[in-house]
Amino acid sequence: YKLMTPIFGKGVVFDAPGSRLDEQMRMVMLSLREVPMRTYPPLVAEETQKMLATLGDEGELDLLHFCKELFLYTATRCLMGEDVRAGVDAEFETLYGNLEKAINPLAYFYPNLPIPTFKRRDVARARLVERVSTILDKRARSGVRVDDGLQRLVDGHYTNGQKLSPHEITGILIAIIFAGHHTSAGTQTWSIIELLRNRAIHDRLRDEVDALYARGEEHDLRVLRDHQLGRSVLREVLRLHPPLIFLFRKVLRDWQYRGRVVPAGQMLCASPAVSHRVPETYPDPERFDPSRYERGEADNPFAYIAFGGGKHKCTGNAFGLLQIQVVTQVLLRELELELVDPPESYVHNYKTATVMPQGPVRVRYRRRVRRTAVQVPSSAPTKSVRRLQLLPDRPVRVSIDRQLCQGHAVCVSEAPGIFRLGAEGEGEVFVASPSPEAFERLARAFEHCPNHAIVVAQDDAQEPS
Structure with missing residues (x-):
């Protein structure tokens, strides 16, 4: 993560000492807890509807581009607040794009190399600090307290009583967006691709989504968690299309495993895409089969590592799943979709830090003609729950x-x-x-x-x- 230091900032997130990082993550976690999480489904649905309102009655779109833009809106609105979301304009997207383009291996060795990409990165980060400071000053002058993620960071403090600076708040904001933007956009895109490749599963899930809307339960967090088909589809998408190529851990002390000593200081890595295709755990591993979770094929916690595992498992995994589940529901509810190109032509792009589909991901859409929703039972509880x-x-x-x-x-x-x-x-x-x-x-x-x-x-x- 050293190459991310110029983007997140010195002393922020992965550049912070372990104890300070833990304290920063504790402040972020306040927005990922159960009570605020209950408020997020309708916000995600509203942002999705806003994006759909920009489309015509029928046409063609690049689904990956659509999802990248959408998840920038949902992440900022849910995890930071309305005024941060309102600030996601053309300038913000340009600044954020300049930060993204600076994710370069050169930054690991020469973070301050005077090349145009790094110069634009530094200008972008400084400008984002200015924009965040403006929002903070405006809030302070108004005297109005808003219960949102930005305010939780403003109110937060380290154990020594020190408050977060605008530099740190901006770095955490950038880290939050980076952590979930491309991973969620890529997973969302693959979810639709796989559903369109597997029409029987698509139709069954759409019927169940209609039933949720008919019962008025589409925004209920507890119902979403219990919707087993929706969850199983998403788990299977992440099994076949994990967004990270490798997960790394540093060995802090000598460790023995199966007679082999792994010395302190060594790096260990696992590849989710490889682990998720072990046939002894996942029979017929290349097949998209959400029902495999009913058979308990992922009950071993070490067999499924889409979000990592252990103490450093992705902190925002529950939020990421919630976002994608809600967006999928809205898309199935509102649109008839079909793939423009041959199903097998949609492949992974391994040239980016986060593995996503190779763009453009062309899909054809048509506004759905509503029929009277028939209530169908949600999937029965399964062993995978x-x-x-x-x-x-x-x-x-x-x-x-x-x-x-x-x-x-x-x-x-x-x-x-x-x-x-x-x-x-x-x-x-x-x-x-x-x-x-x-x-x-x-x-x-x-x-x-x-x-x-x-x-x-x-x-x-x-x-x-």
């Missing part, structure tokens, strides 16, 4: 794996009688041995924890392997 089956006559023991917990606090929302917010805002166990009446709430907290950090022990309980 990690639902616990607890025996009511046996006590349970609940704990949280602190190496995995990042503080999303979904558990506090799903099972408030068992979990509560700790001093640092993370979830903590309040009742370690809950009564059988609380088992259903415990099961929901267990299955929906983004990092699977909840540990439940009960003799003879049927817990996912």
Whole structure:
């Protein structure tokens, strides 16, 4: 990540010492927790509808370009606020583009090399600091407090009481956009491509989306999490099209594995695209098959690493899934889509830092003629949901794996009688041995924890392997 330092800024995110990085991520996490997350589905849907309103009744579009623009709007609006979103104009997009173009291996060795790309990068970052400072000054003068991500950063502070500077807030803003913009845009594009390649799955999902709208549940976060077909489709897209080529970890102390010693200082890497195609785990691995999760093919947490894993798993994984799920619903609800080019012609582009489809991704669209929505049952709960089956006559023991917990606090929302917010805002166990009446709430907290950090022990309980 050293090459990102000139973009994010000195002392910001990956350039910060470990303890300071943890504190910065704690402030970011405030916008990724359960309570604010509930407000995001209608915002994402509204931004999608705004983009669709710019289209005609029928035509052709570059889906990848459409999604890149859309997710710039959704990320800034949800995670930073209305005034930051309002500032996403032509100048902002040019400045952001100049930062993107500066992601170059040269920056790892010569970050200040006086070449035009790096000069434009530095000018762009300085201008973004000015723009963020203007928003902060305007807020301070108005005296109006807004409950949004930008305000949470303004109110945040390190453990020593020091507040974030405009330089740091801007760097975090840039990092937030970089973290989810291209990854989400690419995954969204692949989602539509795969659905159009597999019409039976497309039609079934569209029927279920119609049913969600008919019941008025399309923006309910809990319903979205329980919509198994939608989630399974997205998981399968990420299995076949993970946005990162490699995941790296540095070995901090000598480590032994299967008789081999890996010395401290070495770098280890895993490739999601390779791990996701191991036939012993995923039979017929090249086939797009969302039903494989009903068969438990990804129950091994080390077999599915689209978002990484462990302590450094992608912090925004739950938000990313939510965005794509909502956008997919709106697109299926509003448009009839078809691929313009042969299905096999849509391929990966490995020339960019984030793996996306090779553009342009041409699709043909037509406004959908509404029919009376028929209510269909949502997909039945499947093994892949990690639902616990607890025996009511046996006590349970609940704990949280602190190496995995990042503080999303979904558990506090799903099972408030068992979990509560700790001093640092993370979830903590309040009742370690809950009564059988609380088992259903415990099961929901267990299955929906983004990092699977909840540990439940009960003799003879049927817990996912």
